[in-house]
Amino acid sequence: MSTRSVLFFVLIGALFISSVAPFAWQLIASLKDSSEIYSVPVTYVPAKPTLNAYIDVFKSRPFFRYIVNSLLVSLGTTSLCLVVAALAGYALARLRIRYQGALSFSILVACLFPQIIFLIPLYQLMAWLRLVNNPLGLLLPYVTFSLPLAIWVLMGFFKTIPREIEEQAMVDGFSRLGILTRIVLPLSWPALATCAILIFVGPFAWNEFIFALTFMTRDLSRTVPVGIALLSGTSMYEIPWNQICAACVLTTVPLVIFVVIFQGRIIEGLTRGALKG
Secondary structure (H helix, E strand, O other), X not given: OOHHHHHHHHHHHHHHHHHHHHHHXXXXXXXXXXXHHOOOOOOOOOOOOOOHHHHHHHHHOOHHHHHHHHHHHHHHHHHHHHHHHHHHHHHHHHOOOOOHHHHHHHHHHHHHOOHHHHHHHHHHHHHHOOOOOOHHHHHHHHHHHHHHHHHHHHHHHHOOOOHHHHHXXXXXXXXXXXXXXXXHHHHOHHHHHHHHHHXXXXXXXXXXXXXXXXXXXXXXXXXXXXHHHXXXXXXXXXXXXXXXXXXXXXXXXXXXXXXXXXHHXXXXXXXXXXXXX
8 A cells, every 4th residue: 555545544534533523522421420521530431321411401401392493493494495596596597687697696795794793683673573482583594594505506406407308398388487396306306405404404504503592582492502502500500511412412413314324415416516507
C-alpha cells in the first residue's frame, strides 16, 4: 500500500472518529447515574449501566409531547415546502419567465441572510396573527427559510430530465401541471427524497431552536430542541447531563437510521442536479 493510500485512510479514520465521538460520548453518559457523571477521574465505560435517565426524561417533562410537536411541525414543513418548491423549481427550469435569471439569483441570495435578524419582526407578525404557541407560527417561517435550497435542488434536477419526454406528453394532450405531476415528479423521486431529508433534518425543522424558543412560550407547545435545553435537575443548581444526553440520543438515533437508509438517494439527487443547468 502506497503512502498516499495510508494517508487517505488515516484521514478518513480521523474524520469518522471526530464525527462519531460526540454521539458515542452522549450514549455513554446517558447510561450513567448522576453521581458517576461528575466522578473524577472520568469513566469512559459506565460502572453500572442504567436506563434511569431515559425513564426520567419522560417523567420529569412532557417529552413525548415535545416529540409530537416536532414531528407535526417538521413533517408539515417538509410536505408544504416540497409542494411549493416543485412548482417553483419546474417553472424556473422549463417555463420562459421574464427576468428569470434575476429571480433565480434572488432566491439564492435569500439563503445568505442570517435568519436571526428576522426574529423580532416575525414575532410581532405572529403575535398580530395570534399564532404564538400555535404550530403554524413555526410552520410558516420554517417553510419560508427552507424554500430556497429546495427550489435550487429541484430546479437543477428538473433540467436533467430530457425535454423530449415532456414534448411527447404535450402532443398527447397533457397540460403543464399534468406533465409535472404525472411524469416529471415520478422521475424526480431521488431529488424529492433528497429535499425531504435535507429539510426535515435541516436547521429549520427538526433541529431549529431560536424561533421555537421565542414563539412557543407554553410548555406543552415546545419542540424537542427547546425541551432538551430546558431540562432541569432536582434543584436550580443541578444540570441533569445524563437526562440531556438520553434525550439527545432518543431524538438523534431515528434521524441517523433514516439518513443511512436513504444516503444513496441523497447523493444521487444532489449529483444529478449538479450535472446540468
